[in-house]
Amino acid sequence: MSISKEDVKYVAALARMDVPEDKLEGFTRNLGDIVHYVEQLQKLDVEHVKPTSHAVPVGNVFRQDVVKASLTHNQALSVAVEAKDGCFKVPLVIE
Amino acid sequence: MNLHSLTAHALMDLYKSGKASPKEAYEDVLNRIKAVEPKVKAYVRLVSQQPDYSGEFQIPIAVKDILCVKGEEITCASHILKGFHPPYDAGIIEKIKKSGGTILGIANMDEFAFGSSCESSCYGPSYNPWDLACVPGGSSGGSAAAVAALEATWALGSDTGGSIRQPASFCGIVGLKPTYGRVSRYGLIAFASSLDQVGPLTRDVRDCALLMNIISGYDERDSTSVNRPVPDYTKALVNDVKGLKIGIPKEAFADGLDAEVRRSLENAVDLLKKLGGVVHEVSLPHTPYAVATYYIVATAEASSNLARFDGVRYGLRARPAGLRKNALVDMYEETRAKGFGDEAKRRIMLGTYVLSSGYYDAYYLRAQKVRTLIKNDLDEVFKKCDVILTPTCPTVAFKVGEKISDPLSMYLSDIYTIPANLAGIPSISIPCGFSKSGLPIGLQLMGKAFDEEMLLRISYTYEQNTQWHLKKPNL
Numbered sequence: 001m002s003i004s005k006e007d008v009k010y011v012a013a014l015a016r017m018d019v020p021e022d023k024l025e026g027f028t029r030n031l032g033d034i035v036h037y038v039e040q041l042q043k044l045d046v047e048h049v050k051p052t053s054h055a056v057p058v059g060n061v062f063r064q065d066v067v068k069a070s071l072t073h074n075q076a077l078s079v080a081v082e083a084k085d086g087c088f089k090v091p092l093v094i095e
Numbered sequence: 096m097n098l099h100s101l102t103a104h105a106l107m108d109l110y111k112s113g114k115a116s117p118k119e120a121y122e123d124v125l126n127r128i129k130a131v132e133p134k135v136k137a138y139v140r141l142v143s144q145q146p147d148y149s150g151e152f153q154i155p156i157a158v159k160d161i162l163c164v165k166g167e168e169i170t171c172a173s174h175i176l177k178g179f180h181p182p183y184d185a186g187i188i189e190k191i192k193k194s195g196g197t198i199l200g201i202a203n204m205d206e207f208a209f210g211s212s213c214e215s216s217c218y219g220p221s222y223n224p225w226d227l228a229c230v231p232g233g234s235s236g237g238s239a240a241a242v243a244a245l246e247a248t249w250a251l252g253s254d255t256g257g258s259i260r261q262p263a264s265f266c267g268i269v270g271l272k273p274t275y276g277r278v279s280r281y282g283l284i285a286f287a288s289s290l291d292q293v294g295p296l297t298r299d300v301r302d303c304a305l306l307m308n309i310i311s312g313y314d315e316r317d318s319t320s321v322n323r324p325v326p327d328y329t330k331a332l333v334n335d336v337k338g339l340k341i342g343i344p345k346e347a348f349a350d351g352l353d354a355e356v357r358r359s360l361e362n363a364v365d366l367l368k369k370l371g372g373v374v375h376e377v378s379l380p381h382t383p384y385a386v387a388t389y390y391i392v393a394t395a396e397a398s399s400n401l402a403r404f405d406g407v408r409y410g411l412r413a414r415p416a417g418l419r420k421n422a423l424v425d426m427y428e429e430t431r432a433k434g435f436g437d438e439a440k441r442r443i444m445l446g447t448y449v450l451s452s453g454y455y456d457a458y459y460l461r462a463q464k465v466r467t468l469i470k471n472d473l474d475e476v477f478k479k480c481d482v483i484l485t486p487t488c489p490t491v492a493f494k495v496g497e498k499i500s501d502p503l504s505m506y507l508s509d510i511y512t513i514p515a516n517l518a519g520i521p522s523i524s525i526p527c528g529f530s531k532s533g534l535p536i537g538l539q540l541m542g543k544a545f546d547e548e549m550l551l552r553i554s555y556t557y558e559q560n561t562q563w564h565l566k567k568p569n570l
Contacts, residue, residue, distance in 0.1 A: 011447045015402075015431070015443050016424065017435070027440070033502075033503050034390060037390075041458075049467050053463060054319070055289065055519020075182040079180065081409065081411075088408050
């Protein structure tokens with residue numbers, strides 16, 4: 001698999017990240033090198049191997065359903081870029 | 096007295112005998128920071144809070160810019176988190192504060208822990224105290240440089256693919272990545288959630304055990320932390336390796352290993368044999384695939400974890416001029432374009448690519464299966480060995496700027512450290528020599544899950560019979 005500029009534009013859009021035209025070629029080359037490097041995994045026979053998503057398997061973790069102290073509304077909003085009426089404020093989405 | 100150059104256990108002995116006070120130690124370290132920080136740049140900022148001089152361990156500590164410390168600015172060395180002051184403490188920061196630890200400052204790192212050199216930090220690089228033209232390693236490079244430059248007695252780092260052990264090796268100190276689940280990740284800004292662990296960087300093995308005693312243990316706010324008792328790790332500090340079985344993987348000594356590193360490692364193995372250790376040659380046939388596996392698994396998890404940095408709630412928010420797609424999407428795209436550095440962008444895009452429709456099975460699922468093969472190799476060796484010994488890194492510290500334009504060659508510097516993260520097992524790096532150019536060389540031990548004690552015992556024995564850990568850089 002080789003990586004094209006179109007691929008880079010496509011994943012950048014999926015990742016909600018604007019990539020300027022002058023950076024496109026460098027990223028295409030870097031990602032192409034890395035994808036080429038990880039191709040070596042195709043050599044291995046993994047047909048009957050189970051995937052590992054976690055090194056230390058733990059089952060469902062439960063806790064008592066009790067209310068405990070946590071951040072207050074004001075503490076949570078203290079980090080907000082913009083807040084209004086007790087909510088995080090974002091640019092207008094619906095006209 | 097040079098209190099800043101002492102270990103924590105030496106400081107505590109002085110406190111106990113009344114020959115020095117925690118206040119004197121703290122002030123002495125602050126003076127040291129004033130003297131050498133302009134050269135080393137280990138910290139991104141010092142904290143303003145005054146220590147309260149109470150608690151059992153009143154030790155001056157550097158904290159990596161990835162752990163939430165209430166009220167301090169914590170940024171993961173990224174523009175995108177500039178101005179973020181967490182309203183809570185990470186689980187282990189609570190423990191450090193309760194123990195009496197004094198947080199001196201926030202240590203530099205690669206942006207979002209993406210890197211092996213500290214050069215991708217938005218604050219600029221830190222420098223290796225042994226040679227200021229070289230990198231301190233990464234991503235916990237500021238933490239390692241602070242301890243090596245005597246600007247902190249202890250430091251906390253995080254390790255996703257070697258980010259504690261590799262800088263410890265480059266800076267000539269001790270760094271331990273605990274078993275996955277041993278230490279709480281609550282309040283650790285996530286890079287790759289199935290690989291990340293927090294751990295200590297210290298001047299010797301006894302300090303490592305002491306700091307592990309403080310930070311280990313279950314935290315119900317991290318559901319992957321494991322609920323099992325924490326031993327007193329200082330009990331593992333036994334100067335005896337007689338009969339202990341040490342596995343040496345032949346793959347780790349293949350081509351590509353620097354000749355001076357090889358020689359130091361061979362000398363270390365000879366010494367452990369002389370002290371009664373039993374050395375076996377073993378094979379980890381799938382470890383040559385570890386780097387490729389890691390750069391799929393880790394970037395996939397990172398691309399998902401870093402989706403939260405979107406300008407909506409905290410940190411940076413761009414205000415795009417004009418309208419392209421819609422006001423909200425434009426804001427996301429420009430915020431992330433401005434906020435993330437190039438290496439973060441590369442990893443987010445790679446992770447997005449390997450998870451995207453049509454490539455998931457070929458890359459991500461396959462990498463998870465190879466992860467199983469690597470873990471099985473290690474399990475097999477641990478049936479007959481107590482530890483596995485390798486170099487920590489294939490080379491000593493490289494020059495600032497040497498690898499920054501070649502991401503792949505940077506990634507390969509983690510070739511020995513990555514398998515422990517993929518398998519979730521504990522692993523330590525300790526100093527085992529110096530190159531002719533005066534740069535430290537590190538020895539890595541990997542152990543069975545939750546057997547940090549075995550790593551500490553062998554490391555302690557090696558340390559008690561060598562002098563490497565006593566050398567200090569001239570700054």
